Amino acid sequence: MSQSAAAEAPNRAAAVHAQVVERYFVAPLDPDDYGRLTGSLGAIDKALRDT
Numbered sequence: 001m002s003q004s005a006a007a008e009a010p011n012r013a014a015a016v017h018a019q020v021v022e023r024y025f026v027a028p029l030d031p032d033d034y035g036r037l038t039g040s041l042g043a044i045d046k047a048l049r050d051t
Helices: 003-026 031-050
Strands: none
Touching: none
C-alpha cells in the first residue's frame, strides 16, 4: 500500500462508518425518536465532560 493510500484509509473507513450508521441506525428512526436520542447523547456527553 502506498503512503497516500495508507493516509487515506482512515478517512475512507470513517466515511463508510458514517454511511452505515446513517443507513441502519439514524434513517429508520422516527423524527421524535431521533430528537430524543440526540438529546440523550448530548446529555451523556455533557455529563462526561463535567466530571
